[in-house]
Amino acid sequence: MIDLLVSLLRGVPATLLVTFGAFAVGAIAAVPLVLMRRSRWLLLSMPARIYIDVVRGIPPIVWLFIIFFGLGSGVIVLSSYQAAILGMGLVSTAYLAEIYRGGFLALSKGQREASTALGMTRLDTLRYILAPQVLRVSVPPMATFLVSLLKDTTVASTIGVRDVMMYASQQAQGGGGSFMPFIFAALLYIALSIPVVVLARAVDERLRSRGQAK
């Protein structure tokens, strides 16, 4: 029992590396993407829209295969970790851009109008007025996404990332097959997601109280 748990724990660093790596890639790359998506110029908004639909329409495991086996066979060779972070990061970009977009839609129009009335430039309005508020309303859905990303990174095991999932199936195959390694893995994934949920709630509460205490 303890042996089993210990052997699964060896996969935790890889799981966390891929999850947070991909989340970081997505959180940053989604910023230009959402700005393009919201642009009035079709030449900017159309490609962003297509990117988001295409990325979200193809299963994450297929993206990993395209990057690892597809690009890997001749174009650019990546380690399984690099491919996993890049692939899951690609997926995260599309989902997080939509989350940010939801944040923009939640803002009242008066915010932009007021800053225009104050003579602020568009860039300053975005930096000091809109972006902080968008970030604030985006925290809860971002946390939800992070938890689902944590679970989706299990597919990285199929391209050779030594994560919790990989050790669980190794244990099951080695032990002639049983439920136990996977029950432990499931509980481990649930346990890993708890701190994210708690942290997100704390961040959300702090941002909320700061918004009210003026």
Next chain:
Amino acid sequence: MSEMLANWLDWSPQLFQGVLVSLQLAGLALLFGLPIGLVLALASSSGNRLVRYFAVVLVEIGRGAPALVVLQMVYYGLPASGMTVSAFTSGVIALALTTGAYTSEILRAGLNAVPHCEIEAGLALGMTRRDILRFVVIPQGILFAIPALMGFAILIFQATALTYTIAIPELLARAYRVGAATYLYLDVLILAGLFYLAITVPFGWLVSYTERRLGSHLG
């Protein structure tokens, strides 16, 4: 370029067979998973505390466990506990369990969206609790939940790609097999991606259309 298109034409029939397997998996997962979801939704808003807690714990574990973990658990676990099932059957079982856990929350939200006054009206008419549930709450609750359920159907269709790991000949498995035989991984995997898009994108449009349609006259 023309060589790639010729290859694509060559591979398309095989991959199309894979699409059919993926659609079957998704369809069966929904067919068996949705009733599980409805039962869990009703149980998790039950008046009996024991039933409620039990359902909530089941749902949280089902939603917290990654789909790939559930899939492999069923595939490696069932034979070890003495049951012989095909890979396809274990794929359906695993995806149906995941469907049940996820859709129970969607359905619960739908059931909760039914205005309370309609239940009161039913009581005033002398309907039994059971009849109110059957004729008033469940039909409307499911109607409210339809757009979200359709969105979930796209996700479960995408999740069928995971069954590649248990050797079900669905779309991804077939594409990978072609890749292994020809070494043209990139070309065939891109084609597989296009096949996924050919299903998910139009269905996504249908979801937003339904959302608008139902939203307009359900308010």
